[in-house]
Amino acid sequence: xxxxxxxxxxxxxxxxxxxxxxxxxxxxxxxxxxxxxxxxxxxxxxxxxxxxxxxxxxxxxxxxxxxxxxxxxxxxxxxxxxxxxxxxxxxxxxxxxxxxxxxxxxxxxxxxxxxxxxxxxxxxxxxxxxxxxxxxxxxxxxxxxxxxxxxxxxxxxxxxxxxxxxxxxxxxxxxxxxxxxxxxxxxxxxxxxxxxxxxxxxxxxxxxxxxxxxxxxxxxxxxxxxxxxxxxxxxxxxxxxxxxxxxxxxxxxxxxxxxxxxxxxxxxxxxxxxxxxxxxxxx
Ligand code: FES
Numbered sequence: 001x002x003x004x005x006x007x008x009x010x011x012x013x014x015x016x017x018x019x020x021x022x023x024x025x026x027x028x029x030x031x032x033x034x035x036x037x038x039x040x041x042x043x044x045x046x047x048x049x050x051x052x053x054x055x056x057x058x059x060x061x062x063x064x065x066x067x068x069x070x071x072x073x074x075x076x077x078x079x080x081x082x083x084x085x086x087x088x089x090x091x092x093x094x095x096x097x098x099x100x101x102x103x104x105x106x107x108x109x110x111x112x113x114x115x116x117x118x119x120x121x122x123x124x125x126x127x128x129x130x131x132x133x134x135x136x137x138x139x140x141x142x143x144x145x146x147x148x149x150x151x152x153x154x155x156x157x158x159x160x161x162x163x164x165x166x167x168x169x170x171x172x173x174x175x176x177x178x179x180x181x182x183x184x185x186x187x188x189x190x191x192x193x194x195x196x197x198x199x200x201x202x203x204x205x206x207x208x209x210x211x212x213x214x215x216x217x218x219x220x221x222x223x224x225x226x227x228x229x230x231x232x233x234x235x236x237x238x239x240x241x242x243x244x245x246x247x248x249x250x251x252x253x254x255x256x257x258x259x260x261x262x263x264x265x266x267x268x269x270x271x272x273x274x275x276x277x278x279x280x281x282x283x
Contacts, residue, residue: 004062005096007070012062017072019055028116030108030128031060039068041112043075043120051075051083056112059229063102070094071109080117086110087152088164103164107149135177137267137275138170146178150185158182171271210273211238217272222265233265236282243269246282 004012024042031038039058046052054075056068071091075083088106092098098106115128132144149155149164158178162168168175205213215235226232232248245265266279 003099004066007094007096008063008066008098011066011069011095015065015069017055017069018057020057021053021055024055026116026120028112028114028119028128030111030115037061037064037108039064039108039112041068041071041109041116043116045080045120049079051078051080060105060108061102063098063105064108066095067091067098067105067109068112071113075113080120083113084117086113089153100160100163103153104166107164135181136165136167136170136174137270138174139166140262140267141165141167141174143181146181147185150182156182156186170267173271205274207238211235213273214238214243214269214277217269221268221272225264226260231260241274241276241278243277243279244282245279 021042021044023044025045027040027042029038029040037060039056039060041056042054043051044053054072056072058064058068060068071086074086074090074094088103088110091106091109092103111128115124118124132142134140135143135146145165146161146167149161153160153164155161155164158168158175161178161182168178218233218235223232226249230249234246234248235243236246237244245261247261261279261281266277269277269279
């Protein structure tokens with residue numbers, strides 16, 4: 001059982017600033033509202049350019065709720081120049097600390113804030129996009145995000161990287177590469193933890209086996225996650241390594257549907273069927 005500070009428990013049980021700002025100046029989304037662990041942050045500026053109202057919505061654990069609540073408290077009254085200096089460590093410190101296994105929740109808050117500020121300044125869609133090479137396909141974590149977490153938080157082990165970014169927390173297939181990134185940045189060999197077995201089949205699949213395995217993976221690993229939020233997905237076709245899917249239910253209207261395809265659906269299919277698969281949405 002993790003040790004939570006009184007302040008974490010207070011912000012979890014009585015989260016501040018939960019809700020929606022209809023005419024927000026900046027909106028930032030990170031994660032996927034369909035597959036959990038997602039945060040939407042909105043702010044409104046006053047005439048002096050200070051954050052006068054800030055609200056959040058999240059699907060996530062108690063630490064994610066507490067981190068988002070703390071972040072909104074910290075943001076009120078700040079200019080955007082002051083706000084963008086906040087780090088994930090500042091969020092954790094405001095809460096009197098977070099269990100290391102939950103530090104990724106503070107990173108989620110920092111990312112949503114950055115996306116919201118970017119949305120205000122440049123009119124971007126305010127969603128954290130995957131930029132750069134993806135190292136952890138299970139959780140869609142890029143090399144850039146891993147490097148930043150290592151540098152900003154002084155990380156030295158693969159387990160710490162998992163705690164701060166989730167990379168390595170699924171099949172474990174990316175742990176060697178995370179260790180190499182740690183070595184490159186820290187200049188010495190990282191501590192490597194034991195790796196669980198990768199469940200992906202090693203044999204070459206026939207087309208029929210591949211399609212069956214894709215369908216099984218959708219039914220067992222993907223559909224239940226999407227259905228939790230009223231969404232669904234159907235397999236339309238498989239063309240070589242291209243898996244053509246059609247979104248259903250709430251996923252059809254969801255603004256982060258593409259993100260869900262790339263961070264939930266594709267990593268699962270790569271993990272359970274073949275690294276070579278690419279997911280595209282049916283037109
Ligand atoms: S845990 Fe990173 S690729 Fe599976």
